[in-house]
Amino acid sequence: MEQALAFDLLAPTELLTYFVVSQLTAHHMSGEWLKADDLAISAQSWLRVNGCNMAFLQRRRLAVRARHLAEHVERISDTAFNETTKASMLFSGLGLDFRSPALVEIYLVCMNDLLGESSTDQNPNKQERP
Template sequence: MTTSSSYPDIDAQADLMVYLVLSQLLMRHLTGRWLTVQHVVESTHLWLLTNGGSVDWLQRISLGSRAQELAEEVAQIEGITFDVRTLEAAFSGYQHLNHRSPAVAAIYGACVAFVVERRTAGSRTGSEK
């Protein structure tokens, strides 16, 4: 039997992924380009400083490398226009997520599904990461 302590915190992973996806979307709307790898690393470090280090480095790399792909997918969510105003409202002071924002709620659901699917796929292949 696997104990829950052997699994990383789904909420922390999803929260990091939301932060990275929103950062990707905001950059895309402001500049027409996605975040560079360096910007993803910097955004991840900023999130860690603000929220604590509960996501290990390998998981951070994995999540960071998929953030743009997930941003492209969530940009298609019906009922939410991911314009600059919506994206700015998703952040509280650019460091914290505004969990009352409809954009954060929608993206959070997609990120939890992504993290759980990743974990499920990993457990089928013998890897939990």
């Protein structure tokens, strides 16, 4: 049962993580958040590169969640999400590099969100920044 759950969550969690990284990068560079529709459409490339299939409505739901999670990560994380951090989190712009501590932090927030847990519960000793 655990293996099926992990498989069912793997692609959505990775895509949501990619969306959150994209949101943080765009916000750092322009001060603007990406539109969910733009993320959902651009996800086709990510899915093709990563060998996944996902319905448009599922991609759209994940894209909508990404902004909220990106805002949350900005508030709670000690990591500065800039171009250097982004470069350490991605391979060739589309693949996630799990050697990056910043990426692992975002991945865990995304997984907790998809599992229905409050992402603020992942580290009860961590306080949100004002």
